[in-house]
Amino acid sequence: MDLFCLDGKVALVTGGARGIGKGISAVLGKIGATVIIADIDAVSAETTVSELKENKINTEFIDADITKTDDREILVKKIIEKYRKIDILVNNAGMSLKCPAENVLDRDWHRVIELNLHAPFFLTQLVGREMIKQHQGKIINVTSMSAFIVNKGIPQISYNVSKTGLEMMTKCFAAEWAKYNIQVNALAPGYVLTPLTEKAFSRPEIMKERTDLIPMGRIASPKDIYGTVVFLASKGSDYVTGQSIVIDGGYTLW
Numbered sequence: 001m002d003l004f005c006l007d008g009k010v011a012l013v014t015g016g017a018r019g020i021g022k023g024i025s026a027v028l029g030k031i032g033a034t035v036i037i038a039d040i041d042a043v044s045a046e047t048t049v050s051e052l053k054e055n056k057i058n059t060e061f062i063d064a065d066i067t068k069t070d071d072r073e074i075l076v077k078k079i080i081e082k083y084r085k086i087d088i089l090v091n092n093a094g095m096s097l098k099c100p101a102e103n104v105l106d107r108d109w110h111r112v113i114e115l116n117l118h119a120p121f122f123l124t125q126l127v128g129r130e131m132i133k134q135h136q137g138k139i140i141n142v143t144s145m146s147a148f149i150v151n152k153g154i155p156q157i158s159y160n161v162s163k164t165g166l167e168m169m170t171k172c173f174a175a176e177w178a179k180y181n182i183q184v185n186a187l188a189p190g191y192v193l194t195p196l197t198e199k200a201f202s203r204p205e206i207m208k209e210r211t212d213l214i215p216m217g218r219i220a221s222p223k224d225i226y227g228t229v230v231f232l233a234s235k236g237s238d239y240v241t242g243q244s245i246v247i248d249g250g251y252t253l254w
Contacts, residue, residue, distance in 0.1 A: 003236040007032035010083045011233065012075075012127065014038045014066055014120075015093030017045035019194040020142065023222035024090055024229050029057030031230060033088065038064045038075055066093055066119040076126045085134055088233045089127045091120040091166075092142040096159035109158050116162035121169055124184075128177060137182040140232045141170045145190040145248040152213060163188075167244055174242030183241040185232050190248025192220045215250030 011028045015021040016037035029035045029052055037059065039045045045061040052059045064075040079086055094116045097108050124139060131137030146156070147163035167186055174184040191210055193201055201207050201219060211217055228245050231237050246252055 004230050004234045005032055006088075006234060009033040009087040009233075010036070010079065010085055011088035011090065012036045012038060012079060012086055013090040013092055014123065016090075017041045017048050017061075019196045020189065020192060020222055020225060021090075021092040022048050023194075023226065024092060024142075025059065026052060026055070026057065027226040027229055028088065028090075028233060029059055030055070031234075033233070034083065035059040036079055037061045038066060039093070040065050066123050067114045069122070072119070072123050072126055076123075076130065080130060086127050086130050087134075087136070088138045088140070089124065089131075090140045090142065090229075090233075091124065093119070094142065094159075094162075096156050098154060098156050099158075100155045101157045104158060112158035113162050113165075116159065117165045117169070120166060124169075124173060128173065128182065131182050132177070132180045135181050137177075137180075138233050138237070139173065139182065139184040140229065141166050141184070141186045143167050143170070143186045143188045143244065145188050145246055145252050147186075147188060147244075148246065149252050153209070170244065171242045178241055183232075183237060185237065185240060185242065186244035187225065187228055187232065188244050188246040188248070189225055190214070190220060190246070190251045192222060192225065194222060213251055213254070214248070215253060218249065220247065220249060 011033040013025045016025040017039040025035045025037055037045050042063050049059050049061045064071040066072055143166045144163040146160045147167045170184055170186040
């Protein structure tokens with residue numbers, strides 16, 4: 001079990017206030033990491049931090065819009081000044097906009113690409129410089145099964161393209177930074193039932209339509225993601241880099 005212990009490690013989770021990011025923050029903290037949540041939703045983040053602290057997890061919130069250069073730089077500087085290192089980076093923050101391809105507006109395309117692809121690149125670059133000094137680090141990019149397939153009936157071209165780019169970014173960083181003992185991998189969930197998605201799945205016809213396409217016959221819960229997060233953040237994955245683990249109940253098998 002020592003392979004999966006994160007005692008003494010410092011983890012930065014973007015978009016950690018709600019949904020999958022909240023769960024990732026909790027599981028990393030439960031196995032020993034100090035967790036820094038970076039988010040723009042201060043209200044949700046403070047609530048999450050309070051809940052985690054009640055469960056004896058060492059955590060704090062830093063208000064940061066990772067699409068902004070200054071915010072990224074201040075975020076990393078604050079963590080290094082206080083903790084002297086960053087061991088784990090989880091690029092989880094993201095967004096999607098559903099719109100037929102012919103109607104996508106310029107500003108909406110750029111909003112999605114900026115948050116889902118540009119921001120993770122430049123934040124990874126900043127954190128990676130610190131990890132290079134440390135000669136160790138774990139970077140987990142939360143992509144999507146939509147990086148590999150087009151979800152049936154869901155027009156979200158900007159999201160799919162951004163997640164595909166994040167997959168290749170994972171491979172490029174992994175290849176360049178392997179010599180520094182930094183492992184860079186991707187976690188690619190399928191449909192996950194969270195407070196952010198439960199409204200869409202509350203309609204029986206939508207739930208049936210989605211689950212009919214999943215060989216395992218159900219939508220994932222956040223808990224279905226946790227084991228992979230622990231693996232990729234821990235010593236258990238020290239010889240794994242540049243890989244993507246798809247957690248989709250078999251959706252992409254068809």
